Amino acid sequence: MVPMDPVRISSPERLGELAELVRPVSLANEQVLPLLPGLENILPNGSLQRGYTLSVQGGPGANSLALALAAGASQAGSWVAVVGIPSLGVASAAELGVVLERLIFIAPPPAALWPTVAAALIDAFDVVLAGWPEVSGHMARRLGMRTRDRKAVLIPVATGARSPWNEAADVRLTVSGSRWEGLGAGHGRLSARRLVVETSGRRSAMPYQSTLWLPDGNGRVRLEQLPDNVRPIEQVMEPAQSGTAEERAFVPGAERIGPFPVALQSG
Amino acid sequence: MTESQRVLVLGCPWWPLLAAGIARDVPAVVIExxxxxxxxxxxxxxxxxxxxxxxxxxxxxPTLVTVKPDPAREAREFEKILGALDGFTPFIEILHPGTCLFATKACARYFGGEESLAAQVLAAITATVRQERCFGLGIADGLFAASVAARHSLRSAEPVIVGAGESAKFLAPQPVALLGRPDLADLLRRLGLKTLGSFAALPASDVLGRFGYDGVEAHRQAAGADEHQFVPRSTHQLMELSEELDPPTDRSDIAVFAGKGLADRLAGQLEAQGLACNKVVIEATTEDGQTFSRTWRLDGGFSPGAIAQRMRWQLDGWLTGGSGSEAGAATGSSNAQPGSALAKIAIVPEEVTAHPGVQLSFWGGQTEPARRAARGIARLQGLLGPEAVVVPEYKGGRGPDDRFRLVPADSVDLLNRSATPDFLAGAPWPGNVPAPSPALVFSNRRRVGVLDGNGKALAVDGDRLTAIPSAVTLGARRLQVTGWAGPWPVNERWWDPKASRRLVRMQVACADNNAYLVAFEKGSWWLEAAYD
Structure with a gap:
């Protein structure tokens, strides 16, 4: 970098000019991928931000949620790669809106090749859905950094309450409830599903829950209600009805990980 | 204008069926x-x-035989036909599996004139195919007129030879549909131009104004003018690309992968210089020094994917099927099957022309993400092998696992393909499991138990359940059934004892908040998919 002339930055007006000069053309939180309407509420900032690792986990519905997250970007021209989830349903992906011409499946690689394959995918694709259950915390963090560097979106999918990606993830989406509608005792057909999704993680100010229809009766994604913590401002400012601040901040399954463990340096 | 070249076209329109070993008169179709x-x-x-x-x-x-498209097999089997032709000329060009052409100028003189050459070629092909009236043969000025002549020859079972300079007269009464451009032909018909002659009579400048570059190409073809425009050979001589295979290999997947790399490099070079290539020669050298070569042509230029595809077909043909035909061996031709492992493969662009330019779609046909993805795919194929990277292709079917198949990414043209299923466009497929589709589809079905209230296994009698399901066992897990629908019977291909399937499907919602698709077939229950 060219050393700055000390005289030029000494005056405050000049400093303002300089700040304008070195400002990125688009700010980090403006570099987003499109999202299906109806999903905005489950992500902090309401957008699928490039460079994020979104860990999707939990009970039934996690795979559909991961596909729905990728669908908006796919429709806008991004390529989507799926690795390590060999039984993912292609028809379901198409119904949720993933464009099949830009969908690639990669067979689960042998354990030794996983890091290389994951890194190659992050380099080449805008959205990567990965089912790698044995990832180490260290490797997950490194892949998260690579994702940030390459401005891709990594969506690790895990079943069960705890994903090994938890600590590296910018946002954790935990499917905590799922209920299919339309099936009776010997009649009807599966038609719609209500999914309770819990958003937490480093980039989410406070864990909150949302209820989604994924899909609703017309095969679309729709939000059923606003997240719990979105209330009129007066209510939020009032003292809490019960419990201390610590008690309220603690939500089971969404415990915060200590200080940010990765050195923030650009690769 | 240069003098038109005399061209011989030999083709079988139903080659995919002939390659599958189905006789001419057995009703058969390819279904895609x-x-x-x-x-x-x-x-x-x-x-x-x-x-x-x-x-x-x-x-x-009802007795129709149906065949799935298999370009690799078509190319492999066509190698046998080419083997039979190698005795006539070494300069054969392949248009696509099933159709090839060569210039007759030199070999017609050697074989005693065009009539005699045509009769001998047809006899050699009939002996190889062991069937009459499968291949049409036409000789005319220029490729298009010769193709039309070959088509006529199928009907008459005789070679059709259009004399020098008579192509325009021969083409004039033919319908415009032969141009192979359905949209253009439809428009011309509605404009009252039903024959090639009436289209050819339009002034070329008006055609260019109204129909653009492609229209002019069609206009020249209709007028019987030679559509080849050659540029001097020297410009592309330097572009030959080759790769040593070390160690030499007789496995087609390794050779094909190396070939794909070459094809991609060639495409990149051509693109960088603004050139298009209508003809590529694929060459292979074996360990003991034999050289094999084949020429493929595609009018309108090869896309990178198309070059790679031809490479794959050709190497597959040499290494797995092979000609080994009597004709090839008898004439001492160098184009028999390689006897040993391949040591080197090369690709040479021939007939390189300036790229006429492709109209990109409004949002850009080949976007940066697409190019980045293509590079990434090549990298992953290098890491994991070409079969590990797959893309979905719609094929249609009733079961959740039947509707799509996954094909290796390097066997399709990734940037120009359509995989969008018609069920999304609202076309019905009777007997399908209704949408929404399950997010997890198990290609190896697992056996499950479906139990009634007393813990006894459920069965299906005809199309009815013997009792009401109350629990599902999945390995050691036992899940309470909270809702179920079905049974939906499916009886597929009942007319074919080998391929027939008879099963019933049932959706069950379980106490673990998940829903499953189970099927009862051959006396037991199977887990087909999960609505995860």
């Missing part, structure tokens, strides 16, 4: 995505024509 794409004369005689739906085709001819 539920539509007839190719039919042989046996099928045409019964009114089964391309474009029909499978159901319609089978109702017109």
């Amino acid at each position: 995505a539920n539509r007839v794409t190719v039919g042989n004369p046996g099928a045409a005689a019964l009114g089964v024509l391309p474009g029909l739906r499978r159901r319609e085709a089978e109702s017109r001819c």
Whole structure:
């Protein structure tokens, strides 16, 4: 970098000019991928931000949620790669809106090749859905950094309450409830599903829950209600009805990980 | 204008069926995505024509044999035909599996004139195919006129030879549909131009103004003018690309992968210089020094994917199928099957022209993400092997696992393909499990137990359940059933004892908040998919 002339930055007006000069053309939180309407509420900032690792986990519905997250970007021209989830349903992906011409499946690689394959995918694709259950915390963090560097979106999918990606993830989406509608005792057909999704993680100010229809009766994604913590401002400012601040901040399954463990340096 | 070249075209329109070993008069069709794409004369005689739906085709001819498209097999089998032709000329060009051409100038003199050459070629082919009237043969000025002549020759079972300078006269009464441009032909018909002659009579400048570059190309073809425009060879001589295979290999997947790399590099070089290539020569050298070569042509230029595809077909043909035909061996031709492992492969662009330019779609046909993805795919194929990277292709079916198949990414042209299923466009597929589709589909079905209230296994009697399901066992897990629908019986291909399937499907919602698709087939229950 060219050393700055000390005289030029000494005056405050000049400093303002300089700040304008070195400002990125688009700010980090403006570099987003499109999202299906109806999903905005489950992500902090309401957008699928490039460079994020979104860990999707939990009970039934996690795979559909991961596909729905990728669908908006796919429709806008991004390529989507799926690795390590060999039984993912292609028809379901198409119904949720993933464009099949830009969908690639990669067979689960042998354990030794996983890091290389994951890194190659992050380099080449805008959205990567990965089912790698044995990832180490260290490797997950490194892949998260690579994702940030390459401005891709990594969506690790895990079943069960705890994903090994938890600590590296910018946002954790935990499917905590799922209920299919339309099936009776010997009649009807599966038609719609209500999914309770819990958003937490480093980039989410406070864990909150949302209820989604994924899909609703017309095969679309729709939000059923606003997240719990979105209330009129007066209510939020009032003292809490019960419990201390610590008690309220603690939500089971969404415990915060200590200080940010990765050195923030650009690769 | 340069003098037109005399060209011999030899082709079989229903080659995919002939390659599958089906005789000319046995009604058979190729079905792709539920539509007839190719039919042989046996099928045409019964009114089964391309474009029909499978159901319609089978109702017109219940004994219809259906074949899936398999370009690799077509190319492999065509190698045998080419082996038989190698005795006539080494300069054969392949248009696509099933159709090839060569210039007759030199070899017609050697074989005693065009009539004699045509008769000998046809006799050699008939001996190789062991069937009469499968290949049409036409000789004319220029490729298009010769192709039309070959088509006529199929009907008459005699070679059709259009004399020098008579192509325009020969083409004039033919319908405009032969141009192979359905949209243009449709428009011309509505403008009252029903024959090639009436289209050719338009001034070229008006055609350019109204129909653009492609229209002019069609106009030249209709007028019987030679559509080849050669540029001097020297410009592309330097572009030959080759790769040593060390160690030499006789495995087609390794050779094909190396070939794909070459094809991609060639495409990149051509693109960088603004050139298009209508003809590529694929060469292979074996360990003991034999050289094999084949020429493929594609008018309108090869896309990178198309070059790679031809490379794959050709190397597959040499290494797995092979010609080994009597004709090839008898003439001492160098184009028999390689006897040993391949040590070197090369690709040479021939007939390089300036790229006429492709109109990109409004949002850009080849975007940066697409190019980045293509590079990434090549990298992953290098890491994991070409079979590990797959893309979905719609094929249609009732079961959750039948609707799509996954094909290796390097066997399709990734940037120009369509995989969008017609069920999304609202076309019905009777007997399908209704949408929404399950997010997890198990290609190896697992056995499950479906139990009634007393813990006894459930069965299906005809199309009815013997009791009401109350629990599902999945390995050691036992899940309470909270809701169920079905049974939905499916009886597929009941007319074919080998391929017939009879099963019932049932959706069950369980106490673990998940829903499953289970099927009862051959006396037991299977887990087909989970609505995860």
